[in-house]
Amino acid sequence: MAGSKLSNLTKRRQRAESSGEPFVDALRAALSHNRVKWDGASRSLHSHDASVFDGGNSGPVVYPETTAEVQAVVRLANQHGRNVVPRGAGTGLAGGAIPLGVPVVVAVTKMNAILEVDEVNRVAWVEPGVINLDLTKQLKPLGYHFAPDPSSQQVCTIGGNVANNSGGPHCLAYGVTNAHVVAMEVVLPSGDTAMLGGLEAEPQGFDLRGAFVGSEGTLGIVTKVAVRLTKNRPAVRTLLMAFDDVRDAANTVSDVIAAGIVPAAMEVMDKQITAAVENYVGAGYPVDAAAVLLAEVDGLDSGVDIDADRIAKIGRSNKATDVRLAESEAQRQLLWKGRKTAFGAVAQIAPDYYLHDTVVPRSALADVLEQIYEIADRYDLLIMNVFHAGDGNLHPLIVFDGRQEGVLERVHAAGGEIITASLDAGGVLSGEHGIGVEKQKFMSRMFTNDDLDHQNRLRQAFDPHCRTNPGKVIPSGHSCADIQSLRSVPNTVWG
Amino acid sequence: MSATLAVTDPTLLAFAEEVGETDAVAIEGGRTRWDLGGIPDGEPRLIRAPEGIVEYRPEEMTVQVRAGTSVGELHATLAAKGQRTALPERGGTVGGALAVGENDFRALGRGRTRESLLQVRYVSAEGKVVSSGGPTVKNVSGFDLPRLMVGSLGTLGCLAEVILRTNPIPAESRWLHAEGVDAQVVFDALLNPSAVLTNGTEVWVELEGHGPDVEQQTKVLASLGSFSDAEAPELPAHRWSMKPSDAATFTPVDGERFIATIGLGLIFTDSPQPRSELDPAVVVISERLKANFDPTGRLNPGRMPGRN
Numbered sequence: 072m073a074g075s076k077l078s079n080l081t082k083r084r085q086r087a088e089s090s091g092e093p094f095v096d097a098l099r100a101a102l103s104h105n106r107v108k109w110d111g112a113s114r115s116l117h118s119h120d121a122s123v124f125d126g127g128n129s130g131p132v133v134y135p136e137t138t139a140e141v142q143a144v145v146r147l148a149n150q151h152g153r154n155v156v157p158r159g160a161g162t163g164l165a166g167g168a169i170p171l172g173v174p175v176v177v178a179v180t181k182m183n184a185i186l187e188v189d190e191v192n193r194v195a196w197v198e199p200g201v202i203n204l205d206l207t208k209q210l211k212p213l214g215y216h217f218a219p220d221p222s223s224q225q226v227c228t229i230g231g232n233v234a235n236n237s238g239g240p241h242c243l244a245y246g247v248t249n250a251h252v253v254a255m256e257v258v259l260p261s262g263d264t265a266m267l268g269g270l271e272a273e274p275q276g277f278d279l280r281g282a283f284v285g286s287e288g289t290l291g292i293v294t295k296v297a298v299r300l301t302k303n304r305p306a307v308r309t310l311l312m313a314f315d316d317v318r319d320a321a322n323t324v325s326d327v328i329a330a331g332i333v334p335a336a337m338e339v340m341d342k343q344i345t346a347a348v349e350n351y352v353g354a355g356y357p358v359d360a361a362a363v364l365l366a367e368v369d370g371l372d373s374g375v376d377i378d379a380d381r382i383a384k385i386g387r388s389n390k391a392t393d394v395r396l397a398e399s400e401a402q403r404q405l406l407w408k409g410r411k412t413a414f415g416a417v418a419q420i421a422p423d424y425y426l427h428d429t430v431v432p433r434s435a436l437a438d439v440l441e442q443i444y445e446i447a448d449r450y451d452l453l454i455m456n457v458f459h460a461g462d463g464n465l466h467p468l469i470v471f472d473g474r475q476e477g478v479l480e481r482v483h484a485a486g487g488e489i490i491t492a493s494l495d496a497g498g499v500l501s502g503e504h505g506i507g508v509e510k511q512k513f514m515s516r517m518f519t520n521d522d523l524d525h526q527n528r529l530r531q532a533f534d535p536h537c538r539t540n541p542g543k544v545i546p547s548g549h550s551c552a553d554i555q556s557l558r559s560v561p562n563t564v565w566g
Numbered sequence: 567m568s569a570t571l572a573v574t575d576p577t578l579l580a581f582a583e584e585v586g587e588t589d590a591v592a593i594e595g596g597r598t599r600w601d602l603g604g605i606p607d608g609e610p611r612l613i614r615a616p617e618g619i620v621e622y623r624p625e626e627m628t629v630q631v632r633a634g635t636s637v638g639e640l641h642a643t644l645a646a647k648g649q650r651t652a653l654p655e656r657g658g659t660v661g662g663a664l665a666v667g668e669n670d671f672r673a674l675g676r677g678r679t680r681e682s683l684l685q686v687r688y689v690s691a692e693g694k695v696v697s698s699g700g701p702t703v704k705n706v707s708g709f710d711l712p713r714l715m716v717g718s719l720g721t722l723g724c725l726a727e728v729i730l731r732t733n734p735i736p737a738e739s740r741w742l743h744a745e746g747v748d749a750q751v752v753f754d755a756l757l758n759p760s761a762v763l764t765n766g767t768e769v770w771v772e773l774e775g776h777g778p779d780v781e782q783q784t785k786v787l788a789s790l791g792s793f794s795d796a797e798a799p800e801l802p803a804h805r806w807s808m809k810p811s812d813a814a815t816f817t818p819v820d821g822e823r824f825i826a827t828i829g830l831g832l833i834f835t836d837s838p839q840p841r842s843e844l845d846p847a848v849v850v851i852s853e854r855l856k857a858n859f860d861p862t863g864r865l866n867p868g869r870m871p872g873r874n
């Protein structure tokens with residue numbers, strides 16, 4: 072800075088623009104005025120994510136551009152006794168990014184550079200705000216992609232994927248995000264940085280990288296990630312199979328796995344969702360079928376033919392009424408377009424929906440689906456199913472009109488029963504959306520107090536003072552779950 | 567496979583009793599990596615984890631197995647149904663393999679050890695059975711303690727029972743060997759080889775998959791050099807872990823023999839790897855972890871992952 076004149080000027084301007092909030096002023100001094108938002112509209116916008124839960128209460132919203140700026144924000148928050156909530160694109164469905172306790176919201180969306188593509192080590196170093204699909208598009212000319220492909224991939228960030236250990240249709244063969252994060256730089260709740268994991272074959276020490284992935288923004292802020300590059304496969308076969316009974320589709324899925332075939336993807340859509348999708352994009356799905364199964368295998372030419380053949384046979388032996396093989400890349404894209412726009416299609420037909428996410432053993436899919444339809448009948452609700460069948464990941468979609476008297480109570484009660492049915496079948500609470508605020512109260516249905524206490528010990532090794540994204544994941548009654556001035560878990564539904 | 571809640575299996579409860587809650591204990595597997603992360607301090611009471619396969623569900627590609635079971639025995643049972651796990655077979659136990667966390671040298675084809683653990687049950691320093699993770703192949707319910715347990719050298723809890731992901735054994739597998747070809751070029755030319763190894767002059771490749779796929783990849787190899795069927799090479803005893811790019815250009819001190827794994831980054835050679843320092847911020851968290859999970863330092867005293 073050239074002399075005191077300039078700094079006096081700056082000081083005067085800052086005084087003139089003082090927000091009246093010392094914390095906000097300190098953040099503005101550290102970043103810049105326009106990258107620290109304190110207006111009602113910005114705060115209100117960042118008080119929600121894509122979940123059905125009511126917003127929280129956002130403090131200032133900051134847009135750092137460098138790791139050093141993230142550190143400065145975290146240190147200032149510590150000095151001012153404020154909590155910190157990391158945020159990507161806000162597409163989370165479990166309320167993970169909802170700010171509780173009026174924290175500073177650290178939106179990493181401006182940190183969106185692909186820093187390096189390292190082909191020998193088969194990794195790309197990216198900033199956390201890089202959009203999932205943008206990375207895959209950038210890698211395409213080099214013959215690689217980023218394997219996790221959540222349905223929200225056009226908007227969600229790599230940082231959000233890491234925090235939620237996100238999945239997608241093609242994670243069946245390739246694994247969820249954890250398998251694709253090699254190393255990462257994080258800003259710890261203390262404000263220090265740490266490099267977790269490493270490009271080495273077997274990084275030394277505890278696998279803090281592994282513990283951080285899926286921690287839903289409670290252990291620190293990801294500022295740089297080395298993600299694994301997956302080689303694009305030269306050959307792909309995509310099959311569409313139609314069934315008169317959703318049970319036959321589910322049985323086909325478990326028979327394929329039992330036969331020792333791990334397809335790249337296996338997705339099931341039931342009659343209701345198929346009709347909605349067909350109406351929306353005209354993907355060529357058979358609308359009279361009770362269920363449609365999309366199965367994809369990839370690899371080398373001869374191998375994919377063998378697997379596609381075997382899958383078709385298994386489908387036929389489970390009474391598939393129609394078995395189609397995509398004849399061209401255009402046909403294949405169309406089949407996937409139907410699957411990928413399923414949520415958009417639903418938005419056309421109902422004002423509100425609540426997307427659930429549980430996992431059951433694949434062999435229990437048919438039984439649990441039957442129970443879900445029974446629950447829908449009992450609560451007089453429309454529940455559509457479009458899900459990652461290959462790994463048993465159910466996504467019951469409750470469609471409703473929130474203006475109807477008493478409907479919310481029924482939606483939540485039905486959701487609770489779906490979770491119970493999944494756990495009773497030997498399943499788990501969440502396959503990819505996480506716990507956030509959505510499933511906190513169900514955690515004690517899956518874990519004992521001692522189990523939860525140990526999860527909390529991990530959390531507090533990173534964040535002893537519970538400053539980062541407090542009030543998430545671990546249920547009430549454990550430290551870091553109950554913090555003064557956190558608002559209670561919201562109950563109304565997004566509309 | 568039951569949901570995770572409230573462990574009632576008498577074998578696990580008896581193991582918890584044996585671990586107890588006061589004196590220092592060290593858990594023995596096959597002792598194949600006894601000195602890793604430091605030799606146990608003092609004279610801890612030696613204990614062994616329970617043995618046996620609890621439930622194998624080939625159709626789910628999962629197996630529930632007690633930590634004291636040998637990896638060899640587990641793999642023999644799985645092989646009868648055409649499956650395997652990512653765990654390396656070195657004469658040790660399942661719990662030992664997970665606690666050490668090393669990969670099979672063919673990890674590119676078999677998967678990484680750290681990704682194979684779906685659910686873990688361990689006995690805590692307070693003598694309680696703790697569960698984390700779940701029985702399904704996909705799960706993000708809560709903090710990921712299974713990942714933390716892999717490679718923790720038994721310093722955070724005594725592994726009692728786990729659920730592992732299994733994988734189908736490919737229809738065909740074949741080792742090929744050639745001299746005078748560039749191992750990195752070989753690796754880049756293939757789609758997902760299970761292993762590409764080199765000692766600087768020779769190259770060994772393991773191809774796995776459907777017969778016609780293996781055939782096709784063999785043709786790719788033939789275009790690069792004169793490959794012929796071979797056995798896997800013998801691996802020197804010490805393993806070094808480095809970036810794949812460093813492994814590809816590795817030259818040993820004093821011309822020691824070595825085998826480098828291309829694309830993975832392991833080197834097998836005759837002398838131990840000089841350890842590097844951990845990031846100080848990582849050390850702070852690691853020490854807090856240890857203090858939070860084992861406040862009195864009774865589990866495997868003297869050991870710490872990453873310590874020389």
Ligand SMILES: Cc1cc2nc3c(=O)[nH]c(=O)nc-3n(C[C@H](O)[C@H](O)[C@H](O)COP(=O)(O)OP(=O)(O)OC[C@H]3O[C@@H](n4cnc5c(N)ncnc54)[C@H](O)[C@@H]3O)c2cc1C
Nearest residue numbers: 159160161162163167221222228230231234238288293503
């Ligand atoms: C239509 C739709 C379809 C979806 N489909 C899928 C799907 O197929 N599979 C799936 O897994 N998910 C799916 N999701 C959920 C969601 O898109 C994913 O969880 C995604 O990874 C969230 O990314 P985000 O950038 O929006 O994160 P946010 O919603 O902004 O944040 C999610 C969590 O990550 C934390 N976080 C964000 N950035 C960071 C960072 N840099 N450091 C530390 N913590 C951070 C936040 O605190 C929060 O807890 C879907 C959502 C929608 C709306």
